[in-house]
Every structure is written in C-alpha cells, then in structure tokens.
Amino acid sequence: MVAKEFTVDLNKPLVFQVGHLGETYQEWVHQPIASKEGPRFFESDFWEFFTRTVWWAIPTIWLPVVCWCITMSLHMGHTLPQIALMVGFGIFVWTFLEYTLHRFLFHIETKSYWGNTIHYLLHGCHHKHPMDGLRLVFPPAATAVLCIPFWNLVKLLATPSTTPALFGGGLLGYVMYDVTHYYLHHGQPTKQVPKCLKKYHLNHHFRIQNKGFGITSAFWDRVFGTLPQTKAAEKTR
Numbered sequence: 268m269v270a271k272e273f274t275v276d277l278n279k280p281l282v283f284q285v286g287h288l289g290e291t292y293q294e295w296v297h298q299p300i301a302s303k304e305g306p307r308f309f310e311s312d313f314w315e316f317f318t319r320t321v322w323w324a325i326p327t328i329w330l331p332v333v334c335w336c337i338t339m340s341l342h343m344g345h346t347l348p349q350i351a352l353m354v355g356f357g358i359f360v361w362t363f364l365e366y367t368l369h370r371f372l373f374h375i376e377t378k379s380y381w382g383n384t385i386h387y388l389l390h391g392c393h394h395k396h397p398m399d400g401l402r403l404v405f406p407p408a409a410t411a412v413l414c415i416p417f418w419n420l421v422k423l424l425a426t427p428s429t430t431p432a433l434f435g436g437g438l439l440g441y442v443m444y445d446v447t448h449y450y451l452h453h454g455q456p457t458k459q460v461p462k463c464l465k466k467y468h469l470n471h472h473f474r475i476q477n478k479g480f481g482i483t484s485a486f487w488d489r490v491f492g493t494l495p496q497t498k499a500a501e502k503t504r
Contacts, residue, residue, distance in 0.1 A: 272291065273287040273288055273289070273291075275288065275295065277300075277306060278310055279307075280306075280307045280309050280310050280315075281306050281307070281308060281357050281385060281387070281392075282308045282309055282384060282388060283384065285383050285384060285387045285391070286379075286380035286381060286382075286383040286384040286387075287380065288383060289379075289380075290378045290385070292377065292378060292383040292386075292387075292391075293376055293377070293378070295395075296386075296387065296391040297375060297394055297476050298393050299394060299395060299396070299397050299472055300395060300396055301397065301398055301473075302396065302398060303390045303398045303399070303400060304399075305319075305399030305400075305401055305402055306392075306395075306396060306399075307394050308388075308392070317406055317408055318388075318401075318402060318406065318414060319401040319402065320401060320402070320404050320405070320406050320407065321401065322400070322403065322404050322445070322449040324404070324407060325404050325405075325407070325445045325446060326442055326446060326460055327441055328407050329407075329410070329438055329441070330439075330442060331443050331481075332435075332438060333435045333438050333439045333442065335431075335435075335436065336431040336432060336434055336435030337350055337354065337431070337432055337435045339431035339432075340406025340428055340429060340430075340431045340435075341351065341428070343431075344428065345426035345428060345429070345432065350432050353429055353432035353433050354432055354433075354435060354436035354439060355436065356391075356433065356436060357432070357434065357435065357436020357437040357438075357439065357440060358436050358437070358439055358440035358443070359433045359440075360433075360436075360437055360440070360441060361436070361437045361439075361441055361444065362481075362483060362484065362486065362487065363487060364366055364437075365440070365481065365482055365483065365487075366442050366480050366481050366487035366488070366491075367487075369390075369480040369481075369482070370388070370480040370491075370493065371388060372481070373390035373392075374390070374476075374477070380388075393473060394472065394476065395425065397472045397473075398452060398453075400449070400452070400453055403445075403448055403449045403452055404445040404446075404448065404449055410441070414438070417434070417437065418430075421433050421434045421437070440483075443483055444482055444483050447482060447483050448468075449463075450465075451464060451465045451469070451482070452468075452469075456461055456490060464483075464484075464485075465480075467479055467485055467495075469481060470495055471495070474495070475495045477493075478491065478493045478494065478495040479494065479495045480493055486497035
C-alpha cells in the first residue's frame with residue numbers, strides 16, 4: 268500500500284498540522300497565499316492572542332525603552348556625540364543580526380514534526396501568508412524574553428556605561444526593522460528608494476526565496492553574495 272500524503276486543512280488551526288507534512292513541508296510553506304486574511308494558529312483563544320500584533324505596538328512599546336537606555340548612558344557621563352556613535356554602532360550590529368538570523372535560522376530546512384512546527388511559528392507562517400498584517404512584526408512578549416540574553420551579552424562585551432546606549436541602538440535597529448518590514452508589505456511607496464526596497468523584499472517572497480535576506484537594506488546581501496539578480500541581468504547571461 269502507498270501511504271496517503273498528508274494535506275493541510277486551511278480551515279482548521281495550522282500549527283499542529285504542519286509538522287505532519289514531513290519532507291514536503293518546505294515545498295508547501297514556500298508556496299505563498301497572497302491573502303490579507305491570516306489563518307488561525309491555535310484552537311485556544313489564549314494562545315491565538317499572542318500570535319497577533321498590530322504594527323504600531325512595536326514603536327509604542329520599545330521606543331520608550333530605547334530612550335531610557337540612552338538616558339542611562341548620558342547620566343553616566345557620556346557626551347551626545349559619543350552616544351550617537353554608540354547608538355549608530357548598535358544599529359549597524361542589528362543589521363548584521365537581521366541578515367544572519369533571517370538567512371541561517373529563519374530559512375533553516377526542517378522535516379521532522381517538531382522542526383516543521385517550530386519553523387512555521389518562527390518564520391514559515393510569514394512565507395505561507397506573507398500579507399497577514401497581524402503577523403508581520405515580532406510579538407512583544409517574545410521580544411521581551413529575547414532582550415534578556417542580548418542585554419547580558421552586550422553587558423559582557425562592553426563597559427557598564429556604554430552597555431545601555433549600545434543595547435538601545437540595537438533595539439532601535441530592531442524597531443526600524445519591524446516597522447520597515449510592515450511597510451514593505453502594506454505600504455505604497457512613491458519615492459524611488461522605498462519602492463526599490465519593497466520590490467527587493469517582495470522578490471524574496473514571490474520569486475527567489477533563497478536570496479535577498481536583508482530587510483532594511485541590501486548591504487549584507489551584497490557583502491555575502493546573496494543579492495538576487497535582476498531579470499535584466501539574467502537575460503544577459
């Protein structure tokens with residue numbers, strides 16, 4: 268007998284279904300459904316609540332924390348130019364984290380039940396339903412948990428007075444990333460730079476999903492050779 272291939276029922280909560288796809292999960296999750304209506308994740312309303320986040324919650328919650336961190340370093344004696352350099356460096360480090368996490372963690376290939384399930388929660392859901400407006404930004408509760416090890420890492424590598432500003436810069440980079448990500452999916456840019464950035468990101472979703480891992484810029488894609496080629500360049504090859 269030939270085993271019947273598992274089929275996901277999109278009308279039922281998805282999280283505990285996708286793991287059953289096994290080796291076919293990667294193919295399934297990278298066939299996007301371009302509907303603005305998102306699927307249900309969990310049967311439980313409690314857990315479902317934590318999977319949905321409005322975009323404006325990100326700056327509302329985290330920008331005050333960024334300001335608090337910067338103020339801490341100011342009170343410890345650093346000048347405004349020094350603070351600007353530390354915050355700028357924190358943002359720069361975030362762009363590298365943005366790229367590496369997206370490329371090596373969010374796009375890890377899985378085939379086991381729990382591997383597929385965790386990947387779907389982490390990033391697969393975004394590739395399957397890229398226009399789901401309530402799952403485009405990272406849930407604040409999860410961000411709060413992740414801030415603890417990142418704060419401790421910065422504290423280990425930096426001095427007590429520079430740690431808050433460096434961490435605040437990284438957190439500001441994250442806020443910029445999340446709101447930019449939302450805008451690239453649902454905004455209607457008229458200026459050339461954001462229009463190109465939107466095209467570059469949607470290309471990652473709908474055309475070449477193993478390239479174009481940057482969100483706020485294509486800098487690290489250029490550095491590591493994962494910048495997707497334009498159609499014009501492909502025709503000349």
